Amino acid sequence: MRRLCMFFLATILSVTGVSYAGQDTLTQISTIDALMSGIYDGETTLQALKEKGDFGLGTFNTLDGEMVLLGGEFFRINGKGAVERPDLKTKTPFAAVTFFEADRIVPLKKGLDFKALVAATDKMLPTANMFYAIRITGSFSVVKTRSVPAQQKPYRPLSEVVKTQPVFTLNNVRGEIVGFRCPPYVKGVNVPGYHLHFITADRSAGGHVLDFSVDTAVLEVDDTSEFTVVIPSDKAFLEADLTPDREKELKAVEK
Amino acid sequence: MRRLCMFFLATILSVTGVSYAGQDTLTQISTIDALMSGIYDGETTLQALKEKGDFGLGTFNTLDGEMVLLGGEFFRINGKGAVERPDLKTKTPFAAVTFFEADRIVPLKKGLDFKALVAATDKMLPTANMFYAIRITGSFSVVKTRSVPAQQKPYRPLSEVVKTQPVFTLNNVRGEIVGFRCPPYVKGVNVPGYHLHFITADRSAGGHVLDFSVDTAVLEVDDTSEFTVVIPSDKAFLEADLTPDREKELKAVEK
Numbered sequence: 001m002r003r004l005c006m007f008f009l010a011t012i013l014s015v016t017g018v019s020y021a022g023q024d025t026l027t028q029i030s031t032i033d034a035l036m037s038g039i040y041d042g043e044t045t046l047q048a049l050k051e052k053g054d055f056g057l058g059t060f061n062t063l064d065g066e067m068v069l070l071g072g073e074f075f076r077i078n079g080k081g082a083v084e085r086p087d088l089k090t091k092t093p094f095a096a097v098t099f100f101e102a103d104r105i106v107p108l109k110k111g112l113d114f115k116a117l118v119a120a121t122d123k124m125l126p127t128a129n130m131f132y133a134i135r136i137t138g139s140f141s142v143v144k145t146r147s148v149p150a151q152q153k154p155y156r157p158l159s160e161v162v163k164t165q166p167v168f169t170l171n172n173v174r175g176e177i178v179g180f181r182c183p184p185y186v187k188g189v190n191v192p193g194y195h196l197h198f199i200t201a202d203r204s205a206g207g208h209v210l211d212f213s214v215d216t217a218v219l220e221v222d223d224t225s226e227f228t229v230v231i232p233s234d235k236a237f238l239e240a241d242l243t244p245d246r247e248k249e250l251k252a253v254e255k
Numbered sequence: 256m257r258r259l260c261m262f263f264l265a266t267i268l269s270v271t272g273v274s275y276a277g278q279d280t281l282t283q284i285s286t287i288d289a290l291m292s293g294i295y296d297g298e299t300t301l302q303a304l305k306e307k308g309d310f311g312l313g314t315f316n317t318l319d320g321e322m323v324l325l326g327g328e329f330f331r332i333n334g335k336g337a338v339e340r341p342d343l344k345t346k347t348p349f350a351a352v353t354f355f356e357a358d359r360i361v362p363l364k365k366g367l368d369f370k371a372l373v374a375a376t377d378k379m380l381p382t383a384n385m386f387y388a389i390r391i392t393g394s395f396s397v398v399k400t401r402s403v404p405a406q407q408k409p410y411r412p413l414s415e416v417v418k419t420q421p422v423f424t425l426n427n428v429r430g431e432i433v434g435f436r437c438p439p440y441v442k443g444v445n446v447p448g449y450h451l452h453f454i455t456a457d458r459s460a461g462g463h464v465l466d467f468s469v470d471t472a473v474l475e476v477d478d479t480s481e482f483t484v485v486i487p488s489d490k491a492f493l494e495a496d497l498t499p500d501r502e503k504e505l506k507a508v509e510k
Contacts, residue, residue: 184497238384
């Protein structure tokens, strides 16, 4: 692990050349605690969301699958792990997007997994107190993902739903990992730390990333110094009790 | 207390006529936890802050007084309780601003204090999960405020500084209370609940509001459905440990 990191860092130092202050904004619809509490319907259309970014992740109304937004195109990894192209009229209860522009480009070492990525990236980044958009493009010996099927009312909390989540093991795949690293102080609003989704290059599979192992891949990081939360105006959000601390619940869900 | 609220609500029902969806944004510089931890120097000038709002509150570099932004004009209530007009080149380590446009206008009952305002306003507002800008204009039999003097490095945490804060009792004053009600989920980022500053109509006194008693006043509320955090790029912020939960500390400071 230590040797992996050292190699990784050495590689960064030798290769990183692109670095400028990105005055980007991460725009987020609703809050993670609202989603955790079972608010799976929102009022924001993908059409509206597109105006806030060309890159990101989230879910869809009724918690119908995992969202990947890449190059301005939306993908839905449904509960069966298949990829669909949602209509722009589709709505989302939770999403985080930005206009992606890499500030850092780093090749990743073969065999690097999620844990090692976190350790090495945390070491590389100038501060834990900013937002970063993260894109990893390449081939992976394995990517382990999950997705969620559409839910029916009355909605159960997310911690219940993921107990029976379908998990997919994708071997020897090319594709893109898409997501964010958020600072500790967004607890309750977004996911502190790393939150990553995956989609294959042939757009046939993907999901919420549980783990992976890099074959040949490049990490791009977009330093993001503004953070905007769009508060939903629908009844479910407005009436929700968002006072409980859901930190432990969130950690269980993000596993 | 209950009777006060009832009267207050009855008054609202009979008078409130202005109500439209404000698509306003509360823009915030840095986070409350960063300020709490003693990060009293920022890089945002008042000139830059003005582009994000004409109304709000905050403080100035070195924690030099309480900020009131009203009608696009900045005021500094200094550590002696006197009001100064800071230069637009002055910088702020923490501020929250918006373009104020009232969505709700409500007369306040004589004798209403901070606690009764909170209770009655919480009852009136459609949800605890949005942001609200709050302006109270009128005369007060008393406003109790505090301010803080400029600090010297090494900076002590805010909870230490306020232990010796100068407190001012302003009797029979006209003026404006300026501030925000933030939802519970912003803990760590901003102040959940009410955070109010005051300035007299003659711009001679004011400060961070500890309590008040209304003589004749009107409450205006601007429903605010977007929330933007501008992450500072200075060394102190970037290197701060923003992982501790400072909820209890914050409650002590806001008293």
